Amino acid sequence: MRKFLYIALLTTFFNLSSINCQSFTFTVLTDSVVHTMRGGIGASWHAISNIGPLENNKYKYPASDENPLGSSWSGNPPLQNNQAWQQLSDHARWLGLDFIRVELMMKMYEPLKGQFDWNSVDMQALYKILDCCQQMGADVFLQQMTMNVEWNSYPGVHPLLSAPVSLDDYAEGIASLLEHLITVKKYTCIKFFCITNEPPGGTWGNWWRNGAGDAPLTPAFKRVHDELVKRNITIPLSGPDWTSLPPFTEVVKTFDPYLGAYDIHSYDGIDDKGAKTVQSWIQWAYTKDKPFFISEFGNMKMGWGKDNPGPKSLAAALSNAHDMITALSSGTDGMNRWSFVNQGDMDGQWQLVRTWNIPKKELMEKVIPENTAYYGFAMFTRFIAKYASILKTKYPDPSDTSLSMISLRNPDGNLVFILLNQADENKAATIIIKSKLKIENLYKYLYNDGIPTEGAFALNPVDTISETSKMKLVIEKRSITVLTSKLLKNTDWGTIK
Numbered sequence: 001m002r003k004f005l006y007i008a009l010l011t012t013f014f015n016l017s018s019i020n021c022q023s024f025t026f027t028v029l030t031d032s033v034v035h036t037m038r039g040g041i042g043a044s045w046h047a048i049s050n051i052g053p054l055e056n057n058k059y060k061y062p063a064s065d066e067n068p069l070g071s072s073w074s075g076n077p078p079l080q081n082n083q084a085w086q087q088l089s090d091h092a093r094w095l096g097l098d099f100i101r102v103e104l105m106m107k108m109y110e111p112l113k114g115q116f117d118w119n120s121v122d123m124q125a126l127y128k129i130l131d132c133c134q135q136m137g138a139d140v141f142l143q144q145m146t147m148n149v150e151w152n153s154y155p156g157v158h159p160l161l162s163a164p165v166s167l168d169d170y171a172e173g174i175a176s177l178l179e180h181l182i183t184v185k186k187y188t189c190i191k192f193f194c195i196t197n198e199p200p201g202g203t204w205g206n207w208w209r210n211g212a213g214d215a216p217l218t219p220a221f222k223r224v225h226d227e228l229v230k231r232n233i234t235i236p237l238s239g240p241d242w243t244s245l246p247p248f249t250e251v252v253k254t255f256d257p258y259l260g261a262y263d264i265h266s267y268d269g270i271d272d273k274g275a276k277t278v279q280s281w282i283q284w285a286y287t288k289d290k291p292f293f294i295s296e297f298g299n300m301k302m303g304w305g306k307d308n309p310g311p312k313s314l315a316a317a318l319s320n321a322h323d324m325i326t327a328l329s330s331g332t333d334g335m336n337r338w339s340f341v342n343q344g345d346m347d348g349q350w351q352l353v354r355t356w357n358i359p360k361k362e363l364m365e366k367v368i369p370e371n372t373a374y375y376g377f378a379m380f381t382r383f384i385a386k387y388a389s390i391l392k393t394k395y396p397d398p399s400d401t402s403l404s405m406i407s408l409r410n411p412d413g414n415l416v417f418i419l420l421n422q423a424d425e426n427k428a429a430t431i432i433i434k435s436k437l438k439i440e441n442l443y444k445y446l447y448n449d450g451i452p453t454e455g456a457f458a459l460n461p462v463d464t465i466s467e468t469s470k471m472k473l474v475i476e477k478r479s480i481t482v483l484t485s486k487l488l489k490n491t492d493w494g495t496i497k
Contacts, residue, residue, distance in 0.1 A: 024427055024475075025396050028407045030415060030435040032392035038291040039139060039191075039334020040099035040386030041324065043352055043377070045092075045341055047104050047126035048073035051148060051160065060156035061211075066306075068160055071339070071346040072103050072145050072197070075355050077363060079124050084355070087367040089132040091353050092340065095378050096494020098138045098386035101295055101336040102129050103197075106147040107159075109180075110173045113151045118180055130181070133189045137496045139386060140190045141238065141263075141295060141336065142181075144174065145197040154211040163215030170195075170220070171227035178233050192238045192261050194295070195224050199240065218254045225258035236260020241295060244268055248280040256288060261333075263295040270323040275330060282331045291333035297323055298338045304348035307358050311338075311350040314449055314478065317376025321420045321480050324380055325406045328390060337377060352377060371453050378459060379447045379480040380418065382494040385410040403427045403475060411497060414486040415439065421475045431471045431483075439468040443487050448479040458490040 051073050056062035063069075077084035092100070108122040117123065133140050146160050147153065152169055153162035164170035174195065181187050200214035217240060225237055239255055243265035252262075262285045270278065278294070285292035299319040303310020310316060324335055342351035345358045352374050353367050369375070391407040402423035408416045421427050433439065443461040451457055465471055465483065475481055488495070 024403055024429040025432065026405050026429065027394040027432045027434065028417065029392040029394075030407070030409065030433060030437075030439075033389045033409070034329075034392050035331045036389045037328070037333045037387055039141075039293055040388075041335050041337075041381050041384055042097040042099040042101065042138065043095075043337040043340035044072070044101040044103060044143075044296060045129055045339070046072045046145070047076070047102065047108070047122050047129055048145070049076060049122055049125060050074065051105075052107075054158070056158065059158045061158060061161060063158040063160040067346040069105075069146060069148075071342050071344075071348075071350065074346075075341045075343040075351070075363075076125055077355060077367070079121060079128075081365070084365065084367055085128055088341065088353065088355075089135075091367060091369065091374075092132055092138070093136045093493045093496075094382070095352070095374070096381045096383070096385075096496055097340065098381070098496045099141065099334045099336060100129075100133055100138050100340070101141045101143055102126070102133070103143045103145050105145050106152075106170075106173055107149050109177050111149060113169060116176060116180075118184075127185065130185070130187050130189060134187055136493075138189060139334075140187075141192045141194065141293065141334075142190050142235075143194045143197060143241075143295070157211055163210050164220070165210075167220055167223040171223040174224055175227045175231050175233060178228070178235060179231060182233065182235070190235055192293075193235050194238045194241050194263065195220060197241060198243045198265065218251075218258075221255050221258040238263045238293065238295070241265065243296070245270070245274045245277045247277055248284055252284065259290070261285075261291045261293060263293040265296040266294050266323065266327075267296070267298055267300045267338075269299040269301055269319050270326045275326050278327055278330055278332065286331070292331070293334040293336070294323075294327055294332055295334075295336045296338045297327075297335055298350060299323070300348075306348070307345040308348040311348045312370045312373040314372055314376070317373060317447075318420065318422050318478060318480070321376065321379065321418075322404065322422060325404050325418065325420055328408075329393075329406050331390075334386075371451055371455075371457060375447055375451050375457065375459060376480065378494070379445065379482050382459070382488060383416045383418075383445075383482055383484050383486075384408055385412070385495045385497050387411050387497070388416070391415075403429065405431075410486075410495060412486075414495075415442075415484065417442075417483040419473075419475050419481045419483075421477060421479050421481075423477055425477050427475045427477075429473050429475050431473065433469055433471075439485055441466055441487075442468050442471075442483040442485060445482040445484070445488075446476065446479060447481075448476050460490050461487065
């Protein structure tokens with residue numbers, strides 16, 4: 001069965017690029033499911049408020065002075081600002097983020113060997129984030145970004161970068177954390193756990209050194225896996241969490257006995273070559289009946305670094321949309337955008353919501369959307385539920401990749417069709433829907449450069465289509481169009497399940 005599913009996915013993916021620039025006719029077979037996701041779509045949300053003074057002069061292998069730990073820390077409201085935390089929660093629910101990568105570091109909960117602090121500032125922030133995910137029904141991909149503890153780091157290696165000296169202590173610490181979150185705090189939203197961020201095998205990240213070279217991953221996966229089994233913790237590990245679109249290699253096969261899912265990152269946009277890389281990972285994961293996630297994605301070609309606004313631009317939103325259509329059509333089970341909350345002046349303005357005043361270098365009292373990034377991403381997350389099914393869509397030929405489409409059915413039966421036009425000109429499209437059930441209405445939503453970059457905006461339908469079996473549409477230049485059988489008003493929460 002898996003073999004035939006993979007062949008169907010390959011056919012769907014390679015058809016995805018076959019679009020005629022003169023005559024665009026898409027045929028959707030709503031009763032033909034190509035793939036059902038085992039995750040959803042969301043964004044990274046870290047609980048780390050402060051990584052501490054770097055003191056790089058102490059280390060032979062120092063951390064980056066400019067953006068240590070990337071931008072996976074700072075930007076959350078103070079714990080006492082309950083109003084701002086509620087605003088963050090409301091934005092997550094409005095967006096419909098149903099697959100959220102929640103990030104932490106070991107220093108938050110085990111600053112000293114065997115001494116656990118379950119009430120640190122960052123642990124309290126973690127609880128707030130997990131409470132939000134639990135209440136709205138989102139699945140959590142829990143991620144330990146780094147240790148950042150001196151007590152288990154190699155001599156001369158900065159704690160932000162070091163692999164653990166003692167894998168026993170490392171595994172026992174992670175297992176104790178998960179026991180606390182599951183048994184004491186009663187969180188059921190945690191579905192996967194990843195032991196470290198972007199380790200060797202990719203092009204950048206943590207866990208890089210043991211003082212002499214890169215530390216191997218397989219023994220770490222094994223030791224953490226075995227400790228979780230010993231304690232009857234059933235949350236599967238995911239890995240290897242490499243960046244950026246790393247090729248599948250034979251060493252990955254040594255991880256398999258210890259992983260319940262596979263994930264990688266993407267920061268160059270998913271072009272044809274990148275899509276083939278994604279396919280190679282999917283092929284391996286499917287042979288093992290395990291999900292495959294792109295657990296971080298964005299496009300640094302749009303700009304990055306310091307306070308570069310490129311990641312929150314219209315071009316980035318369209319690039320992200322293309323990546324989601326490509327990856328999900330290929331069989332990716334879940335995707336996680338970088339990032340929900342981000343200070344925006346470390347490695348680029350990746351944030352979906354603004355919590356930090358960049359000129360003043362201070363937290364804001366009110367959380368507001370970064371409109372261009374926020375609403376561009378909402379065109380997917382508000383309408384697509386977790387565990388949605390990808391439907392077979394026939395694409396025209398020959399190819400014009402400026403116009404692409406994905407068709408989905410949510411678990412409640414509602415249909416979602418998304419069309420992306422990356423060209424600088426309008427495109428005419430005919431959409432034929434073949435379905436055993438009559439579709440009464442389709443509600444049309446539009447995202448383009450007419451959305452204000454600042455201030456209020458309401459994402460309501462711009463049209464209602466009653467003749468749904470065959471539709472002739474103009475797909476505006478540089479736009480995302482959503483057609484859905486469920487009316488979702490701007491005042492409604494996003495679709496989670």
